[in-house]
Amino acid sequence: MKLQLVPPAEAFRASFLRALREFQHEGLPWWIGGDLELAEQDFAAFVAKKLADANRSTTTAVPKTHRWAIAEDQFVGRIAIHHALNDALRIEGGHIGYDTVPSVRGRGVATEMLRQALPVARALGLREVLLTCDDTNTASVRVIEKNGGSLRETRALAANRPPKRYYWISLLDES
Numbered sequence: 337m338k339l340q341l342v343p344p345a346e347a348f349r350a351s352f353l354r355a356l357r358e359f360q361h362e363g364l365p366w367w368i369g370g371d372l373e374l375a376e377q378d379f380a381a382f383v384a385k386k387l388a389d390a391n392r393s394t395t396t397a398v399p400k401t402h403r404w405a406i407a408e409d410q411f412v413g414r415i416a417i418h419h420a421l422n423d424a425l426r427i428e429g430g431h432i433g434y435d436t437v438p439s440v441r442g443r444g445v446a447t448e449m450l451r452q453a454l455p456v457a458r459a460l461g462l463r464e465v466l467l468t469c470d471d472t473n474t475a476s477v478r479v480i481e482k483n484g485g486s487l488r489e490t491r492a493l494a495a496n497r498p499p500k501r502y503y504w505i506s507l508l509d510e511s
């Protein structure tokens with residue numbers, strides 16, 4: 337699938353809101369509540385907030401650059417790059433996180449999102465990036481490994497959860 341990574345923009349309101357309903361139906365916790373209620377109520381404000389995340393630093397949040405994947409003018413996925421790690425992200429989250437809209441999974445979207453996000457991370461000054469994923473998340477493992485991820489560690493975080501994999505991708509060859 338041919339796709340472009342772009343900053344969040346109001347132009348993608350309709351397909352983003354359709355995707356939001358798919359994500360909510362799936363039930364991933366990070367697609368429920370919070371800012372997403374704002375997306376339904378005031379999409380312009382939601383987009384502005386996403387863009388402002390790049391300059392927002394709090395005791396719990398580090399600056400974060402969001403990119404949306406667009407194919408044939410439709411929102412098909414999202415990827416976000418943390419500009420630095422904090423203690424929480426070192427355990428879970430890492431520098432980069434992504435989701436593909438459920439109805440377009442298995443068509444190379446996440447692989448391409450991560451490929452295109454790596455030069456963005458490099459431009460932010462990062463020399464290597466941490467990606468964390470569940471040991472059982474076969475699709476994400478493939479996405480990371482196809483993008484040059486090197487498995488540095490697998491750690492059990494809790495008895496009732498799958499072990500977490502810690503991958504690093506070197507950006508020294510990125511332009």
Ligand SMILES: CC(C)(COP(=O)(O)OP(=O)(O)OC[C@H]1O[C@@H](n2cnc3c(N)ncnc32)[C@H](O)[C@@H]1OP(=O)(O)O)[C@@H](O)C(=O)NCCC(=O)NCCS
Nearest residue numbers: 434435436441442443444445446447469474475476478479
């Ligand atoms: C993980 C996720 C982002 C993958 O997105 P995607 O766009 O479907 O990924 P791709 O199409 O680029 O596929 C990547 C690889 O995973 C494989 N794959 C895709 N879905 C799979 C599945 N359900 N089970 C096993 N492998 C799968 C693909 O075949 C491909 O491998 P290949 O190149 O060897 O054929 C997507 O499943 C998702 O959004 N999941 C929920 C959120 C999530 O887990 N985010 C990542 C957190 S670390």
